[in-house]
Amino acid sequence: MYPDRVVSGMRPTGSMHLGHYHGALKSWLALQAERPCLFFVADWHALTTHYDDPAIIEKFTWDMLVDWLAAGVDPTQATMFIQSRVPEHAELHLLLSMATPLGWLERVPTYRDGIDNLANRDLATYGFLGYPLLQAADVLIYRASEVPVGEDQVPHVEMTREIARRFNHLYGKEAGxxxxxxxxxxxxxxxxxxxxxxxxxxxxxxxxxxxxxxxxxxxxxxxxxxxxxxxxxxxxxxGSRKLILVEPQARLTATARLPGLDGRKMSKSYGNAIALREDKASVTAKIRRMPTDPARVRRTDPGEPARCPVWQFHVVYTDTATREWAEKGCRSAGIGCIECKQPVIDAILAEQEPMHERAQAYLDDPSLLRAIVADGNEAARKLAQETMRDVREAMGLSPT
Known part of the structure; x- marks a missing residue:
């Protein structure tokens, strides 16, 4: 048996925001204290949708790494690296593609969703069709036991398990x-x-x-x-044969869902996001401009928190007593919307303050970040090379 490992990555296609923090990064912080974790910037994956504008990927890659450190990812506990600096990912992806049925890729739900949601981009490419297989290679190359995902990503992990099982069945035939x-x-x-x-x-x-x-x-x-x-x-x-690739388990992340400033999913493309390291004045202005219950036309009109996007921020950011105060004050028109928003502003600024402090050291001296990533790339590649040695041997590709 291989040691328990957790692997997860993110695509560097835009600035990180508070939705990323509450949706994924907080679970990473908990996991890094429990077992060995590998967190990578998936720059090759970014090319599946941004192949025609790769210039942004380099910038967002390093910005993302600073954001991870600012959020609390600890390089002494977790391995941080860049996907393209470990070429074994691509080699395993290629070898797995030789035996992966085309139908397995076409049936992944997010493939069709991506085609529909990104209709403004030409995604009739193998890169976009094959990205679930590259995701599988990202996990299998480290023989990870768990992958932290949301419910929408569970089918990807299930396909990864099927790919590992198929590979072991085809190639785990050790003579004698x-x-x-x-x-x-x-x-x-x-x-x-x-x-x-x-x-x-x-x-x-x-x-x-x-x-x-x-x-x-x-x-x-x-x-x-x-x-x-x-x-x-x-x-x-x-009763099986030699284990070469490990079948990972999906680990559902129990995290708070933080909507955007307009109540939709928080996204830079919607213009409704708060960046992870946004300055105080901008955060304050954005929250104060947030739409509220449309029924509260005047200060004296009663409202309903369930209809108000600000209430969803209260659910994530404020304590029970504050939520009770906001709920009662809204329904009775005892407080105005600006008053209701202030505890949310205070809580977000308090959450971001240590992030700004942690990030500043790497902004002042980028060589610190480069050293962390260089060490992470080296550690990740060593593990990947061990797996590829066994994969090549199983497939009859070992040097004679």
Missing amino acids: FEQKAQDAVKRLGSKRARLYNELRTAYQQEGDGDALQQARAMLEDAASLPMIDRERLFGYLE
């Missing part, structure tokens, strides 16, 4: 596997070997899940056993 596995059992020592065989029988003949977990735990503790033997024994235990 059964004999090599039995030899590996003997290397466990007589006591452990006997227990392993008993647990394997209990799982394969009786479907005993506890026996499977117990055997897995025993193998993980067998530190003196070579990694290749452990891989064989995990496969032999489950």
Whole structure:
């Protein structure tokens, strides 16, 4: 078994805003404290929709990395890197494309959604059709156990699992596997070997899940056993062949949804976003200009919070007592809309203050950021090269 790893990435196609922070980055901050995480800027993915204007990608790549650090991503806990600096992503994508059915790519829901929502762009390209396969390669290259996603991205993870399963079925055919596995059992020592065989029988003949977990735990503790033997024994235990690519699990992110200033999804293209590191005066002006319940034409008119975009910001940013005050004051016309907005302004500015402070060090000395990313690129590439060594060997592409 491979160690638990989390992999996630973002496309550098625009400035990061508070919607990104509450929708993804906060979950990253929690995950980096739990297990090894790899977070990458998906600059190749940005080309799938912005191939005709690549100049923006370089700028947004470095801006995004500063935003991650400003939000609290810790390079001592997580590996931060740039996708295109690890060419093994592209190599695995190419090799996986040789055996991935075309229909698997065409059925991904976000493919058709993208065609419909980006009708102003020419997306009749292989790059756009094949981006789910590149996403799969991004995850499989690190043998990740989990991928943090929203519900709309679960089909991508399911397809990644199918691709890994298909690859292992096609190429996990190690010559003499059964004999090599039995030899590996003997290397466990007589006591452990006997227990392993008993647990394997209990799982394969009786479907005993506890026996499977117990055997897995025993193998993980067998530190003196070579990694290749452990891989064989995990496969032999489950009745499968050699495990080359790991099937990741989707980890649904339980995060608050922050709408845009007009109540729609927060997006730079809609002009309804607050940037992650926006200045105080701009934030204040934007919140004060937010539309409210259209029924409150005059200050004395009662309103309904459910109809007001500002209320959704209260749900995310203010405490119970403040929300009760705002709700009561709105319905009774006891407070005006400007009064209602002030606690939201204060909370957003308080959230952004440490972000500005953390970002400033990297803005003052960009070499600090370059060093972090260089180290991340190197660490990520080392892991990717280990996977590609096994992939090439399985596909008969190893140098002779």
